[in-house]
Amino acid sequence: MDKETMLASLLSIETSEWDREKRYTSLHEVSAYSLETLKSKVAHAPFRLTYHIQPPCGLLNDPNGFCYFNGEYHLFYQWFPLGPVHGLKHWYHVKSKDLVSWEDCGVALIPDGHINSHGAYSGSGFILNDSLHVFYTANRRDKNWKRSCSQVIAKLMPNGLIETVNDAIESIPPEYTEHFRDPKVWQEGELFYAIIGAQRKCDLKGTGVIYRSLNGKDWQFIGEINTQLTQFGYMWECPDYFCLTEENESFGVFIFSPQGLNPTDDKFQNIYQSGYIVGPELNLPNLTFSHGEFHELDFGFDFYAPQTTMTPDGRRIMIAWMGLPEIEYPSDKDGWAHCLTLPRELTLIDGKIFQHPVKELQNLRKEVIFKGYADDKSIIGRSAHFELILSDDSTFDNFELALFASDPLLLNNKDSAIEKLTVRYDSMARQVTIDREFAGIAFATKYGTTRCYKLSKPLTHIQLFGDTSSLEVFFNHGEAAASLRHFSAVNNNAIIWQGHKTSVTLWQY
Known part of the structure; x- marks a missing residue:
């Protein structure tokens, strides 16, 4: 069956019928007409939202590359265009001047080379040499379906597409498994730092590792972040590190999404969780982070993979995926799945994060x-x-x-x-x-x-x-x-x- 004939059949298939070949179909393999057919079907589907970010068709998951650049907020999200399943991940791009009205910029990153042949996974955005760059995980598999990955620096070009600059971290340190992904960049002075979610080989438990760069392109492994959470889930996805101020004192905040936590009373009831730890700022020379207990960010049913950025006026803003992996949603039958949360301002009160819907939402x-x-x-x-x-x-x-x-x-x-x-x-x-x-x-x-x-x-x-x-x-x-x-x-x-x-x-x- 050729790709176009197969795509036509995707309009009505059940989720269980998505085999490997269908899940790893790229946008390069389908016509513009076929994609517009999918979009038209979804546009008339029930349950479509009115003021949230949602995919034009297919499946949305993690927010990526959230940053402020040239007077606008740029936000990308993980996207499988052809159906409501996790398949070959592309990046879709929206932008806004006010965090409320989002302009549709279309697909920005289509996996099309050896470096990302099996998906452009999550990553973050940062500004380098007056250009918007992203740092993301490129995923690939061999003929035996064995997975490998690298961490790639890429640049948003004037034509709206993200193009590779260099394969910045080609190999995984020997102490960690192939569960090694989702770099989040921040800058301190002239230095760039990135935290990456990882899994240790020695105990198959989750952790975070830190890299450093002088130029934003070449990255050096520093080591593993030292926390008290040494046996806390089997993988830490979508890590994020930043500082918040409370009563004129700066505190470090480490957000991540641990997988594999067991439900305890009213805590950790979802299939996967997202939360944070707070303490004095991360000691970068020895990577020690003294912190309090882990708190979930959101106690609802559908919240995962949050990412933050800083506004020009100094607010820390967070957006998350309003959904979870490995769950079928009623909208799946109509060819689309998931949305993003509204943007929220984060503040620190008594050592805990408070979340406020951004004031710009009043414009709605x-x-x-x-x-x-x-x-x-x-x-x-x-x-x-x-x-x-x-x-x-x-x-x-x-x-x-x-x-x-x-x-x-x-x-x-x-x-x-x-x-x-x-x-x-x-x-x-x-x-x-x-x-x-x-x-x-x-x-x-x-x-x-x-x-x-x-x-x-x-x-x-x-x-x-x-x-x-x-x-x-x-x-x-x-x-x-x-x-x-x-x-x-x-x-x-x-x-x-x-x-x-x-x-x-x-x-x-």
Whole structure:
């Protein structure tokens, strides 16, 4: 079967039918017409979002190359164009002047050579000689399907494509396995540093390693970062290191996505996790990092592989993949999968990261649907694309907030169960719960249908962003965040409050 005939068949195949040949089809092997056919099919699919970054077709995963350059934020993401599966990874490019309105720049990196024959994996962006460069993992396999990789420096060209500069790290240090990927670059003075996720050969456990460069092109291995997390998952993906200031003191923050953690109470409930450790700045001469405990960044169902950058005014901004590997999503049948979270500003309070939706998101606010006080069992409004803020002059008592709910006023049978995505609060326990058991199409139920988080202080403020098939919630001005996908019926858009009288503002987005 030729590639064009095979592509035509991809429009209707099930995920289980994606064999190796189909998964490793490059954009170079299909016509522009075939790709536009795929895009057209996806554009008319249900569950498409309205103000989140999403793929035009196929599968999106890790955000890559997030950086500010020449007055614009540039963001790339991992992309398999031809279907909702993990296959030959390309890079797709979007850019924005305000972190809100994103311009579609098209595919930027198509694996087409020996160096990246089996995929352009994750990496980061940095500025070198007044040009945007990226540092990423090039993946390849031999005829026996044995994997190998290298870390490549490449440059964004005026034509919008990323071209290789040099194979900067051709071989993996002998102490580590082929699980060695996702370089994240930062600069201190005249020196460039990169942290790479790795797996040790001696115990098959995850870690991070550090490289250094004088010119941004030639890189020297320094060693392994020394943390207290010596037996913490089998691989640390998408590492990121930066500093945040609290009370005029600078602290180091190490974000990574450990794979292989066992669930403990309400922690580590997803298939894979993303989180951070904080301590005094990393001691670069000996790579010692004294730190506190590991904290998950987001307690929702769908959050992975975050990446950060710095704004011109000094804010640290994070974006993540709102999805997880090895899970089938209801949108798969329509030829696309996943989206990115909204950008969030990170601050440090009492040694913990607080996440705030960036202030620029206020530009998305349209008309006010409701402003005032919600009483017990009241319908606040109806919308599937919204920002909702609830606050209390003192602290919240117990409540239940139903989102993307079937409207009880329209149900023919008064005994009919309401479909809903629920946010609950237990004031005695200071515990918030996200429950999607009754939120439309069920999926990933083997990992549970609820997620819980115990707040450090009583709840006084909630900010929520709902889109067609996503929800992001921020509790107590960013002390806790929860991100998730849901696949509710298109007419399920009621927002229902059951609790004490509280102040509410609801905007249409």
